Amino acid sequence: xxxxxxxxxxxxxxxxxxxxxxLAVFLSQDALxxxxxxxxxxxxxxxxxxxxxxxxxxxxxxxxARLGQADPYLFPLVAVLACFGLVMIYRIDDELAxxxxxxxxxxxxxxxxxxxxxxxxxxxERYRYLIAISGILLLILPRAFAPENGAYxxxxxxxxxxxxxxxxxxxxxxxxxxxxxxTRQVLVLGARRFLFITLPPLKHFGPVLAIWGAAMLLLFxxxxxxxxxxxxxxxxxxxxxxxxxxxxPVIGLTLFGAGSWLxxxxxxTIENRVMAWRDPFDPDLYDKVGGSYQLANSLYAQADGGxxxxxxxxxxxxxxxxxxxxxxxxxxxxYAVIVNELGLAGGVALLLVYLLxxxxxxxxxxxxxxxxxxxxxAGLTSVFALxxxxxxxxxxxxxxxxxxxxxxxxxxxxxxxxxxxxxxLLLLVSDRARRSV
Amino acid sequence: xxxxxxxxxxxxxxxxxxxxxxxxxxxxVRADELNAATQNTREVLxxxxxxxxxxxxxxxxxxARSVREENGVYSRRYPQGAIFGHPVGYSRASVGQTxxxxxxxxxxxxxxxxxxxxxxxxxxxxxxxxxxxxxxxPEAQKQAIDAIARAGKSGSVVAxxxxxxxxxxxxxxxxxxxxxxxxxxxxxxxxxxxxxxxLVNRALQFGEAPGSTMKVVTAAAAIDSGEYDLDxxxxxxxxxxxxxxxxxxxxxxxFGSIDLVGALAKSVNTVFARxxxxxxxxxxRKYMRRFGFEQKPQLxxxxxxxSASGEYRNGKLIPVTSRFVDVGxxxxxxxxxxxxxxxxxxxxxxxxxxxxxxxxxxxxxxVDRDGRTAEKIEPEVQSKVVSKESAAAVRTMMEAVVxxxxxxxxxxxxxxxxxxxxxxxxxxxxxxNDVWFIAFAPSRDPRVAIAVNVxxxxxFGGEIAAPIAKDVMTTLLRKGN
Numbered sequence: 001x002x003x004x005x006x007x008x009x010x011x012x013x014x015x016x017x018x019x020x021x022x023l024a025v026f027l028s029q030d031a032l033x034x035x036x037x038x039x040x041x042x043x044x045x046x047x048x049x050x051x052x053x054x055x056x057x058x059x060x061x062x063x064x065a066r067l068g069q070a071d072p073y074l075f076p077l078v079a080v081l082a083c084f085g086l087v088m089i090y091r092i093d094d095e096l097a098x099x100x101x102x103x104x105x106x107x108x109x110x111x112x113x114x115x116x117x118x119x120x121x122x123x124x125e126r127y128r129y130l131i132a133i134s135g136i137l138l139l140i141l142p143r144a145f146a147p148e149n150g151a152y153x154x155x156x157x158x159x160x161x162x163x164x165x166x167x168x169x170x171x172x173x174x175x176x177x178x179x180x181x182x183t184r185q186v187l188v189l190g191a192r193r194f195l196f197i198t199l200p201p202l203k204h205f206g207p208v209l210a211i212w213g214a215a216m217l218l219l220f221x222x223x224x225x226x227x228x229x230x231x232x233x234x235x236x237x238x239x240x241x242x243x244x245x246x247x248x249p250v251i252g253l254t255l256f257g258a259g260s261w262l263x264x265x266x267x268x269t270i271e272n273r274v275m276a277w278r279d280p281f282d283p284d285l286y287d288k289v290g291g292s293y294q295l296a297n298s299l300y301a302q303a304d305g306g307x308x309x310x311x312x313x314x315x316x317x318x319x320x321x322x323x324x325x326x327x328x329x330x331x332x333x334x335y336a337v338i339v340n341e342l343g344l345a346g347g348v349a350l351l352l353v354y355l356l357x358x359x360x361x362x363x364x365x366x367x368x369x370x371x372x373x374x375x376x377x378a379g380l381t382s383v384f385a386l387x388x389x390x391x392x393x394x395x396x397x398x399x400x401x402x403x404x405x406x407x408x409x410x411x412x413x414x415x416x417x418x419x420x421x422x423x424x425l426l427l428l429v430s431d432r433a434r435r436s437v
Numbered sequence: 438x439x440x441x442x443x444x445x446x447x448x449x450x451x452x453x454x455x456x457x458x459x460x461x462x463x464x465x466v467r468a469d470e471l472n473a474a475t476q477n478t479r480e481v482l483x484x485x486x487x488x489x490x491x492x493x494x495x496x497x498x499x500x501a502r503s504v505r506e507e508n509g510v511y512s513r514r515y516p517q518g519a520i521f522g523h524p525v526g527y528s529r530a531s532v533g534q535t536x537x538x539x540x541x542x543x544x545x546x547x548x549x550x551x552x553x554x555x556x557x558x559x560x561x562x563x564x565x566x567x568x569x570x571x572x573x574x575p576e577a578q579k580q581a582i583d584a585i586a587r588a589g590k591s592g593s594v595v596a597x598x599x600x601x602x603x604x605x606x607x608x609x610x611x612x613x614x615x616x617x618x619x620x621x622x623x624x625x626x627x628x629x630x631x632x633x634x635x636l637v638n639r640a641l642q643f644g645e646a647p648g649s650t651m652k653v654v655t656a657a658a659a660i661d662s663g664e665y666d667l668d669x670x671x672x673x674x675x676x677x678x679x680x681x682x683x684x685x686x687x688x689x690x691x692f693g694s695i696d697l698v699g700a701l702a703k704s705v706n707t708v709f710a711r712x713x714x715x716x717x718x719x720x721x722r723k724y725m726r727r728f729g730f731e732q733k734p735q736l737x738x739x740x741x742x743x744s745a746s747g748e749y750r751n752g753k754l755i756p757v758t759s760r761f762v763d764v765g766x767x768x769x770x771x772x773x774x775x776x777x778x779x780x781x782x783x784x785x786x787x788x789x790x791x792x793x794x795x796x797x798x799x800x801x802x803x804v805d806r807d808g809r810t811a812e813k814i815e816p817e818v819q820s821k822v823v824s825k826e827s828a829a830a831v832r833t834m835m836e837a838v839v840x841x842x843x844x845x846x847x848x849x850x851x852x853x854x855x856x857x858x859x860x861x862x863x864x865x866x867x868x869x870n871d872v873w874f875i876a877f878a879p880s881r882d883p884r885v886a887i888a889v890n891v892x893x894x895x896x897f898g899g900e901i902a903a904p905i906a907k908d909v910m911t912t913l914l915r916k917g918n
Binding site for chain 2: 237240241242297299300301306307316319343344347359362366375378385388392397398
């Protein structure tokens with residue numbers, strides 16, 4: 001069976017999942033409002049499932065035509081995540097779900113455009129400085145607009161809100177992969193031992209530090225801690241893969257510790273986050289504006305879910321007066337809603353799907369034959385994995401809470417578009433790696 | 438370059454594993470704690486959308502029901518007002534739940550296991566509260582409240598069926614009307630009323646010295662331990678030295694050698710103080726624990742809203758065997774004893790039921806909306822306190838209290854009553870007392886056991902508490918036919 005045929009069959013469970021999910025949400029809304037007519041709704045959920053499957057088949061045909069050898073499991077896995085997210089958002093707010101569905105269509109369009117337009121992704125190497133600078137410009141952009149919730153995360157274009165950091169992360173990974181491909185040998189051979197620590201030569205390491213440092217500095221100014229962690233982690237991962245020197249990420253993590261401590265001293269927003277993280281149930285912090293209410297309720301929502309959850313549509317998100325019990329359920333806290341409704345079982349299942357995506361990503365990196373492809377795939381996969389870790393870790397109180405989206409599941413156009421581009425790049429690398437030379 | 442990539446994947450597995458562990462931590466390990474947290478409003482908010490079940494009295498009358506408001510939210514009404522403020526409590530979104538409303542919250546909001554919930558969703562069945570049917574008798578309850586209010590400012594009555602533990606009356610004065618507790622403000626007004634403390638259920642919280650009613654416990658221990666029998670002669674002279682301090686009898690009356698039956702009928706302090714000293718702290722503690730002392734009542738009621746009865750020092754319960762306990766004075770209901778009305782009703786009930794103490798319970802059964810019994814609360818033995826023979830001997834002594842002690846205030850025409858009065862001095866002076874009466878009737882086939890406590894009144898247990906017990910018992914016996 002060819003890779004593409006396997007992919008086609010793997011899409012069937014995703015379509016079934018979206019159908020079953022919508023059916024469950026309709027049923028529970030039906031039960032709550034106390035009206036009959038379940039058959040109509042059953043048909044409607046089939047329609048939604050059908051449309052979704054149809055879209056996936058179209059994209060599948062594009063892949064069949066253009067990337068016949070690409071990894072067959074990555075796209076179905078993402079389809080599962082996407083439809084899962086769509087059902088959850090529909091359950092929270094059907095208007096948002098309609099918008100989200102539109103974002104998926106645009107995202108799939110961008111995905112197709114990337115695959116068709118970028119037949120040989122290695123041309124990206126030629127424009128690496130251009131890409132790096134546009135990445136940094138993307139990060140500066142929100143500074144020109146009014147901040148939202150104390151952070152310059154997004155820019156408003158009409159009714160649309162765009163988060164440039166989502167796109168900037170891809171640009172920075174492309175730059176790092178391309179630059180380190182050239183210099184990785186020198187970084188290792190030219191390394192000096194200084195006080196038992198192996199340090200890379202500054203001459204070759206300088207440009208990396210400059211680009212990456214600029215990005216970090218900007219993130220510091222736009223106060224997007226979640227994205228900073230992703231950028232930093234992605235950087236260390238690529239550097240480690242490029243040099244195979246464990247000392248580099250170790251030094252990096254030490255510096256990160258020191259940097260975080262400094263930041264903690266000067267930025268009150270961060271101090272609040274850390275206080276809320278240390279004891280979210282503290283009554284004073286709980287009632288404080290910008291305190292621990294969000295995190296505490298995220299944990300309450302998960303406890304409410306238990307092992308098997310309250311069932312689709314059963315999480316309590318607002319009071320009868322319409323006040324939020326769990327804030328931002330469709331973005332930052334979507335994982336808490338999932339655990340509330342589907343329990344530990346649902347949460348772990350979601351984590352497993354993400355782990356499988358990451359596994360496919362690293363597999364692509366290992367199969368790739370040239371350094372740039374390896375670094376690109378490994379970097380993109382690391383950033384993706386870190387994004388999942390940062391938001392779920394924050395929501396489950398493993399690390400202080402910082403707002404990033406849960407890829408393909410959270411509501412948000414930028415996140416979906418950027419992650420579909422990321423997926424397209426991974427499949428391009430995969431197809432090239434698997435073609436017999 | 439493949440080796441570091443493989444290692445990166447290992448790191449990812451570890452990190453994602455940590456996420457799964459944290460999710461388990463909140464959903465399993467700490468779930469119960471978080472679900473019960475007061476900051477967590479989910480349970481209350483969810484309850485608002487469910488038609489909470491009825492609470493009914495033993496006659497089928499409605500104590501509490503839910504009414505749908507205009508905004509689709511249910512709110513609670515208490516048609517009988519203040520009569521069942523204790524022990525039923527209230528349920529409000531803004532101030533939470535108390536007493537029986539809290540203890541029976543799960544059936545009242547129709548909480549079921551998750552499998553049933555899924556099944557109900559599939560069949561389109563709406564979540565609905567179940568009804569709680571209590572043993573509480575509205576007529577006797579009202580009678581008890583009115584009688585205490587006439588006799589004094591505060592007090593409580595507990596009456597139960599000694600053979601089943603069914604609590605038929607639990608009255609506490611001053612009470613409150615749960616219809617008036619609607620928000621934080623009205624709740625605070627009641628909660629901060631230090632003079633009256635209307636939210637305190639005096640039948641279960643903040644006990645008093647039980648006075649001479651405690652002699653029933655001492656007598657039961659004396660006889661069941663085999664050290665004494667009904668004819669045992671004990672010296673009852675006034676001012677006997679107990680724990681180094683002379684102890685007075687009532688009216689400074691001195692008795693020579695007197696048997697235990699006579700001593701209980703005349704409530705001779707020195708006799709029972711000597712007996713308690715003779716039995717010792719270990720034996721006294723053994724029997725007191727069997728009666729339910731030193732632990733919270735095993736009642737279907739929130740545990741944190743009940744007090745354990747026993748010896749208290751600096752506000753803390755201490756064992757009877759502690760060196761701070763004066764066992765002689767404890768044996769006559771003085772010393773540092775703090776005993777609830779519920780506990781003394783259990784003492785009467787255990788003797789009445791041939792020495793076997795039944796677990797007290799307010800709920801008879803839980804019924805679903807279609808009238809089917811979902812759960813029947815069956816009678817359960819709490820402990821075997823004394824043997825059948827010992828119980829019969831103590832019963833004989835208590836019958837003698839009512840008959841030979843010419844306690845006419847407690848006598849019911851045509852029904853033999855067994856009882857014991859108690860009068861404990863207060864800090865308010867010699868003439869202001871906490872008065873007690875415990876009893877059961879008919880004494881040879883007991884259907885009701887009762888404890889009455891009225892606080893800070895000028896008088897004695899026989900004058901003030903006994904008539905209340907008589908009236909309430911008469912009502913319950915008449916209705917029991």
